[in-house]
Amino acid sequence: MRLQVEAISAGYGRVRVLHEISIAVDNQRVGLFGPNGHGKTTLLRTISGLIRPTAGRVIFDGKDITGRSPQSIVGEGLVHVPQGSTLLPRMTVLEALTLGAYSRRAWPRRRSTMEQVFSLFPRLAERRAQRCNTLSGGERQMAAIGAGLMGCPKLLMLDEPTLGLAPKLRAELAQAIHAIAATGVGLLVIDQDIDMLLGLCDRLYLIEQGRVALDVVDRSAIQHQDVLKRYFGSAA
Amino acid sequence: MGAIIVSGLVSGALYALVAAGLSLIWGSLGVFNFAHGVLLMTGAYAAWWISSPDGLGLGLGIGIVGALAFMVVLGLVVYLLLVRPWIGKANAELAVIMTTIAGSIFLQNLILEIFGGRYKTIDQVVTGTVAIGGTTIQAQNLLVIILAPVLLIAMWLFLTRNRTGLAIRAVAQNQDAAQLFGIGVERIYIATFSVSAVLAGVAGILLGGLFNISPDMGTDPLLRAFVVVVFGGLGSLPGTILGAYAIGMIEAFSSYYIGIYWTPVVLFVVLIGVLVVRPTGLMGRPT
Amino acid sequence: MKKDWTRIGRIASIVVVLAVAAVAPLVLTGGVAQNLAVLSILYAVVASNWDLTLGYAGIFNFAHVAFFGIGSYVAAIATLQFGVPVWLDLILAVVVVVAVGGLVSALALRLRGIYVALVTFALTQLCVALINSAKDITGGPVGLIGVPDLEIRGFELGSEPHAYFYAAEVLLILSTIAMRWLATSHFGLSLVALRDYEAYAVARGIPARRQRVLAIMASSIPTSLAGCLYAHYLIVASPDVFSFSLTTLLLSMVLVGGAGTIYGPIVAAIVLTVGTEGLHQLGNIRYMIVAVLIVLTLRFLPGGLWSLWTLVPAIRRRRATRVPSPLAEEASS
Numbered sequence A: 001m002r003l004q005v006e007a008i009s010a011g012y013g014r015v016r017v018l019h020e021i022s023i024a025v026d027n028q029r030v031g032l033f034g035p036n037g038h039g040k041t042t043l044l045r046t047i048s049g050l051i052r053p054t055a056g057r058v059i060f061d062g063k064d065i066t067g068r069s070p071q072s073i074v075g076e077g078l079v080h081v082p083q084g085s086t087l088l089p090r091m092t093v094l095e096a097l098t099l100g101a102y103s104r105r106a107w108p109r110r111r112s113t114m115e116q117v118f119s120l121f122p123r124l125a126e127r128r129a130q131r132c133n134t135l136s137g138g139e140r141q142m143a144a145i146g147a148g149l150m151g152c153p154k155l156l157m158l159d160e161p162t163l164g165l166a167p168k169l170r171a172e173l174a175q176a177i178h179a180i181a182a183t184g185v186g187l188l189v190i191d192q193d194i195d196m197l198l199g200l201c202d203r204l205y206l207i208e209q210g211r212v213a214l215d216v217v218d219r220s221a222i223q224h225q226d227v228l229k230r231y232f233g234s235a236a
Numbered sequence B: 001m002g003a004i005i006v007s008g009l010v011s012g013a014l015y016a017l018v019a020a021g022l023s024l025i026w027g028s029l030g031v032f033n034f035a036h037g038v039l040l041m042t043g044a045y046a047a048w049w050i051s052s053p054d055g056l057g058l059g060l061g062i063g064i065v066g067a068l069a070f071m072v073v074l075g076l077v078v079y080l081l082l083v084r085p086w087i088g089k090a091n092a093e094l095a096v097i098m099t100t101i102a103g104s105i106f107l108q109n110l111i112l113e114i115f116g117g118r119y120k121t122i123d124q125v126v127t128g129t130v131a132i133g134g135t136t137i138q139a140q141n142l143l144v145i146i147l148a149p150v151l152l153i154a155m156w157l158f159l160t161r162n163r164t165g166l167a168i169r170a171v172a173q174n175q176d177a178a179q180l181f182g183i184g185v186e187r188i189y190i191a192t193f194s195v196s197a198v199l200a201g202v203a204g205i206l207l208g209g210l211f212n213i214s215p216d217m218g219t220d221p222l223l224r225a226f227v228v229v230v231f232g233g234l235g236s237l238p239g240t241i242l243g244a245y246a247i248g249m250i251e252a253f254s255s256y257y258i259g260i261y262w263t264p265v266v267l268f269v270v271l272i273g274v275l276v277v278r279p280t281g282l283m284g285r286p287t
Numbered sequence C: 001m002k003k004d005w006t007r008i009g010r011i012a013s014i015v016v017v018l019a020v021a022a023v024a025p026l027v028l029t030g031g032v033a034q035n036l037a038v039l040s041i042l043y044a045v046v047a048s049n050w051d052l053t054l055g056y057a058g059i060f061n062f063a064h065v066a067f068f069g070i071g072s073y074v075a076a077i078a079t080l081q082f083g084v085p086v087w088l089d090l091i092l093a094v095v096v097v098v099a100v101g102g103l104v105s106a107l108a109l110r111l112r113g114i115y116v117a118l119v120t121f122a123l124t125q126l127c128v129a130l131i132n133s134a135k136d137i138t139g140g141p142v143g144l145i146g147v148p149d150l151e152i153r154g155f156e157l158g159s160e161p162h163a164y165f166y167a168a169e170v171l172l173i174l175s176t177i178a179m180r181w182l183a184t185s186h187f188g189l190s191l192v193a194l195r196d197y198e199a200y201a202v203a204r205g206i207p208a209r210r211q212r213v214l215a216i217m218a219s220s221i222p223t224s225l226a227g228c229l230y231a232h233y234l235i236v237a238s239p240d241v242f243s244f245s246l247t248t249l250l251l252s253m254v255l256v257g258g259a260g261t262i263y264g265p266i267v268a269a270i271v272l273t274v275g276t277e278g279l280h281q282l283g284n285i286r287y288m289i290v291a292v293l294i295v296l297t298l299r300f301l302p303g304g305l306w307s308l309w310t311l312v313p314a315i316r317r318r319r320a321t322r323v324p325s326p327l328a329e330e331a332s333s
Ligand SMILES: Nc1ncnc2c1ncn2[C@@H]1O[C@H](COP(=O)(O)OP(=O)(O)OP(=O)(O)O)[C@@H](O)[C@H]1O
Pocket: A012, A015, A017, A034, A035, A036, A037, A038, A039, A040, A041, A042, A043, A083
């Protein structure tokens, strides 16, 4: 699995948010972090086809997927779990998970995938008949990630999975994400929790003003980047 | 008494079929299809034309199947020509009200041009009468009373179990999330319109068996469906169905005890009463 | 310099409009032509009034045509059933329609968007139902025939061939002045603000429901008078005025002409009334043509016919400087 984002520019209407940004995910776990409003979410939305880039290319497993529809991109096994996911408010957990397997690739396998998701998040199994809008924040994240997994991703993109969660839940979720990574699924994770990213990722990008401000490949080097700490002292 | 309840159940069943289609489209596209009544009428004409000796003369069975297949296509055409160009635009709600009204004028006059204004009759699916507990019921009425709930339950199962049905609800609730699940929104809109048109067609064929068919036969059911969806709340299927049967019953009882001419007045008063208490309808959600 | 030209242009167009208004009744003397002219002028009144609430205020008010119909029925019932003197029935019609409009809109505007459309549609149906159920007073489905002629101090309008034509024109001119004045006044700007940025306008202290109810009441005044004139002119009040097809026809005038312009619907009313009548040998096909026209206009000319006018660069420039954003106005006051 290999995702290459090459010099992508994108934005909303006339406002340009991403400026020729390039990142790569190569059978690894990659983290994105940076101050609020600098384009991390926009980058994921562009990769997953919700936004059309004005320039640049997105290549996934050797195929050029630039400008393709979200459904065909999901069909390739590139799955995006959106930020602060309210998911499908008036659907039950079971229905939402089932829909996660909507793509042709994932649909035939939905029963066995669902069992894996339930073993990863036993809480979801308990709450399967509950409506998504009555779930707690943590459960909602689990449901969103679970629905993402239902799509049988080769690369799973998570947008701030620990947003607004208490430390204990955060740790629990981080553990689950580790478990996902252990199954061989590639990860591209945005988070403000630098410690979590440090524990999880092989490579980190610092995104600032729609550009890569820092690309940290060596994990041991990350620990000593007090630059990072300083960033998160002010931005997180 | 028995006869009043039967009449209420029949009207309620037909209103439920009509209003469910409207509600479905509202729920997933956020637009209101004023051509729904004309779709109902067109369905009845299609069945008549295919089945009647004055038309193709292929018999009722083929007539019904053919008409419903035609409704799928018609739903698609209505969507593509009258709805799709405005989806996502700022004034979509008003524009689509207008385009679908225009579409209904067009279709109604087209039917009038092709078939003339004279009443036509479709054969009843079942004939004869049935006596239940001292009340004699026309078999076709009984069919309507039984078939509508069966269809509505089928629709409910479709929306909660079927891949496409689930996707229809997902698109209605969160379009971004639906797209990220790999759902093609466009395809789902088309499916929604087709399902809705088929429901209208079924209502038209059933209605055509009970009364005559004419180019304006869709107007009254549509206007009743307006009351139903306001009463029950748009976009909530249980609310719509409950509202339909409530309106059917109120109508039947009021026609009997107060008089047929005063019934619309009674309905309006009930409607205003409900709105004063609950501005989003009995089961509707605030938008 | 430029300002002078604008001024001259305005004065010139006023002169032209008045001249046409004065001459038209003298030229169009044939029965059919005159009839058509009076009808199209009355429809122009109704459509342009509707534009205030639909176009400027953005209210999905589908009861507007009912105001017209109620006006005609009040005139007919008052004069025929209760012997109310002619002229007094005009005042009565205005009072009844404004009261009904105020009450219904106060109720309907508790709702939002499409629900307003549905409830106001239901009101129109209610009118038909009431007419059918109170046959003794309303004449039922047949309507009331024999509405007396309008009379001013003993002068019967019917006795002079041009009189109704002039009366309709006077109504249209006064109504248009009133609607334009309302639309461009502070009140009109608050309606537009509520339409475009409701949350913000409400936060700035504009009372949403009150302004909208007032708009509907104001717009119903000339419309009810048009209804009266219609009944006196045609000598009948018929339930057809509440029909779906008349509502559609008038609505298409508003949208084809250009919502939110007042002038556009007037132009469209005349074009569409004359056009559909001119094509009457086509029978039902002309309605199909109108339907196609509506869809094409909404698709390719969303601003309506009137927006063709504003495509002229000079006018566009003038507009840009003259009509400030309603919110800018609010914020500075
Ligand atoms: N739908 C939109 N329309 C217009 N502008 C938008 C839209 N979504 C985001 N933006 C703008 O794009 C910029 C980047 O937003 P984005 O959501 O990508 O940031 P982010 O890095 O994910 O921030 P956060 O850490 O707060 O989630 C911001 O200035 C934001 O205001």
